[in-house]
Amino acid sequence: MDKILIRGGTPLNGRIPISGAKNAALTLMPCALLTDEILELQNLPRLADVDSFMHLLNQLGVSTMVKGAKTDSVAGRVMTMKAANLVSTVAPYDMVRKMRASILVLGPILARAGEATVSLPGGCAIGNRPIDLHLKALQALGAEIELAAGYVKATAPKGGLVGGTISFPVVSVGATENALMAAVLAKGTTVIENAAREPEITDLAMCLNAMGARITGLRSDTLTIEGVEKLHGATYRVMPDRIEAGSYACAAMITGGSLELVGADGDSMHAILAGLRDAGGTVEQLGDGIRVTANGATKPLSLSTAPFPAFPTDMQAQFMAMLALADGTSLLTETIFENRYMHVPELSRMGADIEVRGRSAVVRGVDHLVGAPVMATDLRASMSLVLAGLAARGETQVNRVYHLDRGYERLEEKLSAVGADIERVGDG
Numbered sequence: 001m002d003k004i005l006i007r008g009g010t011p012l013n014g015r016i017p018i019s020g021a022k023n024a025a026l027t028l029m030p031c032a033l034l035t036d037e038i039l040e041l042q043n044l045p046r047l048a049d050v051d052s053f054m055h056l057l058n059q060l061g062v063s064t065m066v067k068g069a070k071t072d073s074v075a076g077r078v079m080t081m082k083a084a085n086l087v088s089t090v091a092p093y094d095m096v097r098k099m100r101a102s103i104l105v106l107g108p109i110l111a112r113a114g115e116a117t118v119s120l121p122g123g124c125a126i127g128n129r130p131i132d133l134h135l136k137a138l139q140a141l142g143a144e145i146e147l148a149a150g151y152v153k154a155t156a157p158k159g160g161l162v163g164g165t166i167s168f169p170v171v172s173v174g175a176t177e178n179a180l181m182a183a184v185l186a187k188g189t190t191v192i193e194n195a196a197r198e199p200e201i202t203d204l205a206m207c208l209n210a211m212g213a214r215i216t217g218l219r220s221d222t223l224t225i226e227g228v229e230k231l232h233g234a235t236y237r238v239m240p241d242r243i244e245a246g247s248y249a250c251a252a253m254i255t256g257g258s259l260e261l262v263g264a265d266g267d268s269m270h271a272i273l274a275g276l277r278d279a280g281g282t283v284e285q286l287g288d289g290i291r292v293t294a295n296g297a298t299k300p301l302s303l304s305t306a307p308f309p310a311f312p313t314d315m316q317a318q319f320m321a322m323l324a325l326a327d328g329t330s331l332l333t334e335t336i337f338e339n340r341y342m343h344v345p346e347l348s349r350m351g352a353d354i355e356v357r358g359r360s361a362v363v364r365g366v367d368h369l370v371g372a373p374v375m376a377t378d379l380r381a382s383m384s385l386v387l388a389g390l391a392a393r394g395e396t397q398v399n400r401v402y403h404l405d406r407g408y409e410r411l412e413e414k415l416s417a418v419g420a421d422i423e424r425v426g427d428g
């Protein structure tokens with residue numbers, strides 16, 4: 001298994017191109033299931049999750065073609081997808097197990113084929129992650145749901161799904177996405193109340209509208225969908241990854257450098273950028289991206305994760321690494337996933353002083369971190385260890401690199417280009 005070796009201590013300076021957003025890509029790709037015409041997605045990131053999703057779509061009968069050489073370091077990939085017919089309505093365990101976002105095929109397969117069977121994704125490192133809200137949303141559109149042998153089977157009424165009111169008790173990104181993709185082909189009007197407002201949801205709604213859907217209320221917590229009989233093909237560009245951009249912003253801060261994040265969309269990053277400014281960084285809006293510059297010691301922060309537009313849970317681990325070296329004590333509170341502190345013991349092994357108290361973590365800034373062999377059990381936790389390694393004295397060896405490959409395109413290449421001493425090494 002590959003490892004990443006980092007010799008820390010170099011301030012990072014220069015330009016990093018920001019890739020297309022993983023979490024947008026993973027909800028835009030299943031839109032191909034909703035039409036028999038071609039959906040072309042541009043600016044897709046080169047990520048393991050995108051490849052896994054493509055394989056899942058292939059198994060369902062979607063033919064795909066990918067353009068974009070790996071050597072082209074700035075442009076994303078272009079994928080054309082065509083689901084002339086679905087050859088299967090089943091998303092099997094071995095695919096869903098690898099990638100929780102596979103659950104996002106449930107709504108579109110059901111809407112297109114009238115039935116869908118998807119393996120239950122189960123829990124994972126960051127928390128329990130149930131799918132009850134996805135299922136309730138589909139039930140509100142008339143679907144019958146059966147759970148058996150680790151699978152959920154959803155069946156639409158004879159004439160297809162029927163519009164209805166979906167009122168979410170808790171904001172869920174995935175459940176909002178599944179509901180949207182199911183409702184676009186339902187008969188009549190659907191209203192989704194307490195919808196997630198993450199920019200990736202807006203990206204999904206814009207892509208669906210480009211395919212002929214009729215969704216209004218974009219960017220708000222109430223989405224109204226007038227069902228249409230058919231969707232057509234479209235070409236759509238995936239939004240820039242706000243979490244990748246935020247992660248590299250933390251790299252600038254933790255190493256005392258200055259990074260231009262080319263293509264980053266500041267409008268989707270308000271809470272992240274506010275956090276960077278409060279931590280003492282300078283954030284400049286550029287024509288095509290943003291620049292983040294450290295100014296001396298990082299200031300401590302008090303931050304709580306919550307649904308958009310608040311501070312995202314997907315940035316909590318990276319901010320924690322940055323705050324581990326702050327000039328004072330920070331308080332981070334995780335309100336979305338109950339078990340998203342798996343990076344704490346590893347950061348502590350590098351010399352961080354962090355105490356978890358229930359859902360909160362008290363981070364007492366230390367003078368320096370020391371490199372060590374570390375590993376993390378999820379994507380953003382792994383990135384927090386890379387960040388710590390970039391600032392630490394000596395060598396850090398980050399194991400289980402496959403987590404990083406799920407969400408960070410060409411990580412070592414992007415970081416070496418701005419001065420990091422980082423390399424990927426194989427086991428042998």
Ligand SMILES: CC(=O)N[C@H]1[C@@H](OP(=O)(O)OP(=O)(O)OC[C@H]2O[C@@H](n3ccc(=O)[nH]c3=O)[C@H](O)[C@@H]2O)O[C@H](CO)[C@@H](O)[C@@H]1O
Nearest residue numbers: 023101129130131132133134171172173174175314336337
């Ligand atoms: C592929 C993708 O886009 N993943 C993102 C998505 O995950 P995902 O869509 O899985 O996250 P949700 O927004 O659904 O989860 C939010 C909260 O709702 C709970 N919940 C969710 C669904 C459900 O049926 N029942 C339920 O109780 C979850 O346990 C969690 O506590 O949003 C998360 C929150 O911003 C991000 O961390 C993930 O990176």
Ligand SMILES: C=C(OP(=O)(O)O)C(=O)O
Nearest residue numbers: 023100101314379380407
């Ligand atoms: C938790 C994440 O992703 P996923 O929902 O795909 O596990 C993430 O991107 O941080």
